[in-house]
Amino acid sequence: MAELQELTQVIIKGNRAEAKRLTQAAIDAQVPARQVLDALVAGMDEVGRRFQRNEVFVPEMLIASRAMKEAMALLEPMLVKAGIKPEYIAVIGAVQGDLHDIGKNLVAMMWRGANFQVVDLGTNVPAEKFIAAVKEHRAQVVGLSSLLTTTMPAMQATVKAIKDAGLGSLKVVVGGAPITQDFAKEIGADGFSPDAAGAVDLVRKLLAA
Amino acid sequence: MTTQGSLTGRERVNRMFARQDQDRIPRHESFWPETITRWQEEGLSGEQSDVLDLLESDFGQVTWMWPSPFRGQGRTIQQDASTRVVRDEHGKLARYWKNKSGTPEHLGFDCDSREKWEQVYKPALLNTGLQVDVHAAKRAFRRARELGQWAYVAGVESFEQTRTMMGDEITLMGMMEYPEWIRDVSVTCTDVMLRNLDAIVAEGVHFDGLWTYGDMAYNHATMCSPATYRELIWPDHKRLAMWAHAHNMKFIYHTDGDINGVMDLYVEAGFDCIQPLEAKANMDIRTLCPKYGQQLAMFGNCNVMKYATNDRAVIEEEIRAKLEAGKKTRGYAYHSDHSVPPQVSWETYQFIIDLVKRYGKY
Structure with missing residues (x-):
């Protein structure tokens, strides 16, 4: 449908007013909620791909995420009515000792844009709080962020505590400025993403496997 | 200790900027406060300044400026x-x-709206008077001259100032939605900085360089696109570089992150030097020096993540490789690629100082 393609395009452009207008028009026209959701997610997926290719940058990603969020607020009741649930449930936070929130917020934003339910625990999160949130929300993935070299040991300790807690098939993914694939492997994380957009594909791959 | 060998620190750094022969590469370093605390527990007698003396730093700070409303x-x-x-x-x-x-x-x-910026923050910034202690700057400058150091004024540039006042989200979304607002903030912050710099110079403090701080990138790319940077912030960076050159000074720009996409713009703006060239963010002087080494001096790039391993072979290879690459242009100064973290032992850092001295000789 041309209207849904247009909806995808306005999400990519971060045009919040048009995103809300087109979403409401689709709801009014009784377009199935799943189709509207797919159009919105397709927009954010494209923003993520362009971000990874350095064709768009953080400002464009922020305004696209905001347009998505406002459109989703309109669509939410329709999704509930249709029994459509989030694709995955994720818990995210910056590890204990780290007060940085920028990178973590971008990942949360991209996950929400991919129709994940995200429980954001904020910054300076102790391992036991991650574990409790995973249990409470029955999360399938937990994301740990660390921006400083000084908090990398806390990330290692948190991964170990989560793994030791025996939370079934839960996947632990990590990221942050000093974090590398090698470090992620060394501390026993299930996955690493160098950027926020990549964190979406990472979770989809890990949980589809 | 800046008069080691035949050159003072000031002469050495000036010759680096001129791509002339030096006895050794100039040196400087930054540390996390926790690092110094650890080292004191491990036997360091003294403070950060004593470590810089051991390193034989060539740089002396005259004052630090972060204008606030x-x-x-x-x-x-x-x-x-x-x-x-x-x-x-x-x-x-x-x-x-x-x-x-x-x-x-x-x-x-x-400061979350244009109205608040125009009605509260902009007037406050413009009306707060001087934000530097020019007399303290004068004393620090005199001291730097006595020590033979390359004297610099450090300050925060307009992008970092904007983010500090308005936060990342408002600033970055504002770049897309209200570019004229962000431009106004950048111009105003730069005007205030230049006013302070003029006041320092008016007191007879003719320092050697302006070292400006503004993290405009993260480990993957610049925060905004090069085109957005060119339109909204770059004109003020160019103004700062031009001010420095008009006063016979050099312009050093500090930013963390991956700035490969804007290096050409830095050259076009007339920057003289980039620091600290974060290795984990894809910055590598082995590729940057051949391309930009004649226009831009390179300052840093030794990977602190390798320092944090405390593995002597790994660290020696890092320092040898980076210093050899830098020395080829005569336009290189030693610094780590960020701040030395507390994972690095005092024993390891003393080894690093030895390596920098050994591999840094011309």
């Missing part, structure tokens, strides 16, 4: 055992560790 009006709102929440003099509400360093958790930004 409400100078001296920061206050603690609440606190617990380990953190305190502060409304700072930039209007930012942030949570800080009491006994640790690091970037604070940003809780809120009062």
Whole structure:
């Protein structure tokens, strides 16, 4: 449908007013909620791909995420009515000792844009709080962020505590400025993403496997 | 200790900028406060300045400038055992560790609309008077000259100032939606900085360089696109570089992150030097020097993540490779690629100093 393609395009452009207008028009026209959701997610997926290719940058990603969020607020009741649930449930936070929130917020934003339910625990999160949130929300993935070299040991300790807690098939993914694939492997994380957009594909791959 | 060998620190750095022969590469370093604390427990006798003396740093800071709209009006709102929440003099509400360093958790930004900027923050910035102690700067400058150091004034440029006042989200979304607002903030912050710099020079403090701080990138790319940077911030960076050159000074720009996409713009703006060239963010002087080494001096790039391994072979290879690459242009100064973290032992850092001295000779 041309209207849904247009909806995808306005999400990519971060045009919040048009995103809300087109979403409401689709709801009014009784377009199935799943189709509207797919159009919105397709927009954010494209923003993520362009971000990874350095064709768009953080400002464009922020305004696209905001347009998505406002459109989703309109669509939410329709999704509930249709029994459509989030694709995955994720818990995210910056590890204990780290007060940085920028990178973590971008990942949360991209996950929400991919129709994940995200429980954001904020910054300076102790391992036991991650574990409790995973249990409470029955999360399938937990994301740990660390921006400083000084908090990398806390990330290692948190991964170990989560793994030791025996939370079934839960996947632990990590990221942050000093974090590398090698470090992620060394501390026993299930996955690493160098950027926020990549964190979406990472979770989809890990949980589809 | 800046008169080792035949050159003073000032002469050495000036010759580096001129791509002339030097006895050794110039040196400087930054540290996390926790690193110095660890080293003191491991036998360091003294403070950070004593480590810089051991390294034989060539650089002397005259003053530090971070213009704010409400100078001296920061206050603690609440606190617990380990953190305190502060409304700072930039209007930012942030949570800080009491006994640790690091970037604070940003809780809120009062300057959240163009109206508030125009009615409150802009007038406050323009009306707060001088934001530097010119007499202290004069004393520090005299001291740097006595020590033969390359004397610089450090300051925060307009992008970092904007983010500090308005936060990342408002600033970055504003770049897309209200570019003329962000441009106005950048111009105003730069005007205030230039006014302060003029005041320092008017006191007879003819320092050697302006070292400007503004993290405009992260480990993957610049925060905004090169085109957005060119339109909104770059004209003010160019103004700062031109001011420095008009006063016979050099312009050093500090930014963390991956700045490969804007190196050409830095050259076009007339920057003289880039620091610290973060290795984990894809910056590598082995590729940058051949391409930009004649226009831009390179300052840093030795990977602190390798330092943090405390593995002597790994560290020696890092320092040897980076210093050899830098020396080829005669336009290179030693610095790590960020700040030395507390994972690095005092024993390891003394080894690093030895390596820098050994491989840094011409």
